Amino acid sequence: MATAEVSTQKTLKVQRFKPSDNPTNTFLTDEKGVWAWMTTVDHKKIGIMYLVSVAIFFAVGGALAILLRTELLTPAKTFIEADTYNQLFTLHGAIMVFFVLVPSIPAALGNFIMPMQLGAKDVAFPKLNLASFYIYVLGAIFTFIALAKNGLDTGWTFYTPYSTQSTSSVIWITMGVFILGFSSILTGTNFITTIHKMRAPGITWSKLPLNVWALYATSIIQVLATPVLAITVLLLTMEKWLGFGIFDPAIGGDPVLFQHFFWFYSHPAVYIMIVPGFGIISEVISTFSKKTVFGYWAIALSSLAIAFIGFLVWGHHMFTSGQSAVATTVFSFLTFLVGIPTGIKIFNWVTTLYKGSIKMDTPMLYVFIFLFLFSIGGFTGIMLGALSVNIHLHDTYYVVAHFHYVMMGGTLIALLAGLHYWWPKMTGKMYNETLAKISAVLIFVGFNVTFLPQFVMGAQGMPRRYYNYVDQFTSFHQTSTIGSYILGVGFLIILYYLMQSLFKGAKSPANPWNSRGLEWQATSPPDFHNFDHTPVIIHGPYDYHQPMEEFQLGLAVDTNGHDPESAKEIIDEERDQWKNYSLG
Amino acid sequence: MANHSHAHPTHLQHHFVDSDQQFEASKMGMWVFIVNEILFFGGLFCAYIVFRAWYPELFTMAAKELSTVWGAVNTVVLIGSSLTVAMAIRSAQKNQKRGIEINLLITIALACVFLLIKYFEYTHKFHLGIFPGESLYTYEGIDHPLAHVFFSIYYMMTGIHALHIIVGIGLMIWIYIRARRNEFSSEYYTPVEITGLYWHLVDVIWIFLFPLLYLIE
């Protein structure tokens, strides 16, 4: 790399910068007013705007879920019509996937935290970052236009020829998804470049926080897979509008080809949703057990392995679709391979706890919930990968339960862990720990009451996307509905105490969890430029055996030094000097 | 030397440490975007390959409706424009303001020629009744029930490519205006470089579209 040969001549002088617990100037006080927020290029503000949008969409998607579950209380009509029901489940899926899960962790938490973990002032392309947000908003507007017109009744998968024949507003939604895709693509492009080019002195690839590794893997998937979604929905639009004849069998197309195109994006997309969650788990588990993450490279590289193998398994959504036997066999085999790196992660996380100093604060509680629920999601994924069993379980509630265990028990719980972990950093306020634990337990209980029965009724034969169902499944559905209400209450409590903390919460110190992570060495909330110095890194982000002072270093003078290797060398030389300084 | 890099040049954005980091980051960002573009067109190429493998005779028959001569002319036009864009970057690197402007103008002109030829190709087909999509397609000169599918793919591929050309022309007009304002020099020519990368990509895609659509015998 070009910079490497340059900076060796430089002398880096470092000193300790202890973050103030009472910052006078933060990014929240720096630029005020609606207009300043709307035009900001600050990654932290953009992250918060994403977070608010995602929360709103989650509330909408969640409300839809509650309506759906209520309708399913009785085998026949409970209170809404079949067509309405079909629209509701379509919207629940589309909103949760495209507007909540995909942008949730990378665009909201990732945007806020990742540049700080790199010790950068911002992402590589701040204006592009803001543009991504507005593209996301534009996509949302298209979706709302579709709702205002005829809604959408195709399921979030848009399978042809149903979608090309449907009289609902398919074109508006597909254009919305097309636009939304670009938001995701640009965020991914931005993050990859940022991680490569914006690291502070000393942050070598082996000192990259695992959260950054996870976001890196995620961005790679976003960049490679999302364009294919864009072209797919564009072709679908043309198919419906002009009759292209590529996907609709009535005019010469092939519906199974559409499924290939769709899942080429949408399977890797589930890794876009879950891999960033893995990053959060690694961060939280290390902080709350005060211990180096066990198997750093295993966890970092398994994210990349998942990103790669995740591209080769899309056909496991299509075992019953009529794809060729060869393809089915290959896809099944590869599907098992993608399970291995995921298993490796879980084992490494559990081992990290061994001989740790474990504190069960709310973020850690969510990590434990994650490990339990996500394991179930993983095992049932193995079940669904097995060819013969898949034939029986495909498109039943077993699948519904499986992906909720992975997406909600995995991604969403990880998001909650991250949100509680970084909330003090983002807002400078502490939330009510008791209420947080109560709601975590409620969510855990509610979640299992909702989705465990779905495994059973799915295996019994209950198909998904059913408005009416045969009587034998009534008790399972009713239990599930009650569980969903408990879940709803859990989320309302979270909303309550987080809002309360904004206004009445205790002030958070710079580093309430005593984490070694770089983002915690800034003030809470951070300064407009994240750090008022250029941070210098000499230890890994999880080196809890090293003194805290050595994690608070920055360049003593403003130089252009931006090289990881030489920084370490020089810092080692000067170690004694600054050590005296900082300890004295 | 050291002082120079410490001074904060006007083109340097606040979050970068120096011009070099900014240049490398911008260029890498563009390359990552090119990855996007490849997969974006990749979807179309995939549809093309699948249908060609299913109906090879359809492709042979339908490709006869496309003009090899005009396709070849357009290929040469785009190659020429790629050359002039490369020359524009070279001019920027050598601080030749006139060179940037002239080369950009030639590139824009060539891009317009490409679009013009494309326009005549399209209107000729519309005249025959070859429209994209089964509902509009009325041409009966190709004896194949799926003739409209080939032209759907053809219009989609060349249409999106033409859209990229139009975006490219817009970018180059913008770069041209900035060049007129003396914003570029050997110290800072990042926008010229990354616009050039984009333009070459558009050229490369056409390099594949041409034999795959026009040269099937």
Add this chain to the structure above:
Amino acid sequence: MGRLFDFMLPEAKSPTADSTDALFHFINEASLVLLLGITFALIYFAIRYRRKSEDDKTPVITHNNTLEVTWSVIPLLITFVIFGWGYTGWLNLKSVPDNAYEIQVNGYKWGWNVKYENGARTLNEIHVPEGRPIKIVLSSSDVLHSFFVPDYRIKHDVVPGRYTYVWFEAEETGESQIFCTEYCGTKHSDMLAKVIVHTEEDFQTWLEQNGGGLEGTPVEQGEQLISLQGCTTCHSVDGSQGIGPSFKGIWGKEENLADGSTVTVDENYIRESILNPGAKVVKGYGNVMTPYEGRISDEEITNIIEYLKTLK
């Protein structure tokens, strides 16, 4: 044989279920062991190593390659076993025995038309003999459907423009539920059917009684046809509201169309609406009906018209 997860599966009624069920139980039991192990470790560590003071020192344990290899290779081997097991079971699901009895099933929005070798036809009921392999050849007249019989552990998508198939062998007389498992619109969840298993002799008798086409006057044949063809799924004969206009009193009626014009319901209108339903859609209804072009003969249409005339 009692297995821990027996409660999850419906009773198996075809040999096609055997391998599937065995694998289902194996994965569940293996997963349970692992899940309990992980959960136990989590709880044990959380208690054993709980934080005693903020100054706790923890040992530096960075990695252990032996462990990494162990917990990569062992699960990998287990998943290879699962893959092979699932693959052989699935091959069995695809390999129809040569002596299989063939029945054609056509999925449409929203029902299943069934056709037997001697021309007998049923709607939403598949009559089969016990103890004989049955091959179901699936086709669709509109969108994707999926043919699912939980009791036999078989499922396959029904793809328009193509034929797909499943096979099973009913082990005892009785009924098994059929579901549509690929979302297909308003009445997707009502697209149910039953496999009705007879003894060999009963089946032959049933087949003879129902073979050779419909009998009776044109009006009687028309009455049978509108249920066999699935018309009554959407069009009631008693005037109640459905997906499409009711047949009661439809003959000779002035209908307001979606495009604002009106039409009198006569022979030509009914014929057109059967063959190409999208041409003239009655106001207030969606254009959702499957075209019957190629699926119904002129004589059958005439019989249906005769029957509709009687529905005053």
Add this chain to the structure above:
Amino acid sequence: MSEHNHHEHHVSTAGQLWAVGIALTILTGLTVGLAFVEIPAPFDIIVALTIAFGKAFLVAAFFMNLYWDTKFNSMLLVGALAFFILMVAITLLDTLYRVEVVPSF
């Protein structure tokens, strides 16, 4: 160049650029010419695509400067192509190997 602190940006000579441009034009002529020669079925497309890849290589290496650029950018390009090929290859595993089931009555 006096800027030691800067990464040396490669500056192509006008001759180099012209040479690449001319080579591309010749290759275009070649592929058009070969299209009129009767080459048996699979080879015609192989020849056409080989020439197209050759042209793409020239553009990428010398117009887009990959030849002198950091290897990572080349890796991005190759990676994108690899994923495209995977996508096509695996899709073809299905579309080329479907078995038709035709009902017997």
